[in-house]
Amino acid sequence: MKERVYGVADTTFSRVNMGEIAINTIRREDPEADIVRYTVPGIKDLPVAAKRLIDSGCNGVITLGWVGKTQLDKYSYLATSIGLITVQIMTSTHVIDVTVHEDEAEDEESLKEIAIDRTRKHSVNLVRLVRDGKNALTGMAGKGLRQGYRNAGQLD
Template identity: 50%
Template structure:
């Protein structure tokens, strides 16, 4: 099994480096990294990692800016990632951190690092331990922020 990691030069934080660090910490799965210029380049890169480089899952990392055009591009990229998943029948874990999620650069770093690391763990669990994710169903997990917990009835 192999993990694909696709990231962008547009991001203000080296999200691919964080993903690789976390992957190395938690398992010994091989990985392929593919860096593209912008967020709308992620879908084809993810598809290529699956079809041409033999990846079983891909983590797609992006950091859209705060402007309306950035949000539109992120939405378009997200739709492309969904299409690539359906075309390849493989999971592509979208990990976007919008610059305006944070009040300052320190918080942006914290959100980014947390979200990337948690989604790397999710990707590995999807491949190696899907029952672990089943146990977390409905528990209000959040990547990048504290978990909110389940609604109890």
């Protein structure tokens, strides 16, 4: 196994192949690394997928989820988020949670653009954290950077 191994956990519920986007982005950013993909049915399965990827030797994981519009969907995401945070605490390993919510956009094309942008940007963030270490993002602190939308910008 190579020095750096990235885990990509995605779901069959997603309406965009975010796993493929993440893999392509990670390969472009860190071509020497290995990537392991783990696809599960839905978001509530992502915490165990992330934990299994870490247990198998991944140095960092990106999880890619899709949340429906109902209140029940939002509760499922909340449970997932708590699970992913717990995995990070248990393993001292970054798990970048990339989630797209159906009610973020009025139309499907905009929703697709959000998914692609968010996945690419967070994939780069994961590579920087794993490859370059804990201070890799420090130079970008306070810049109002966003994933999925235009950057908010820095307040002077």
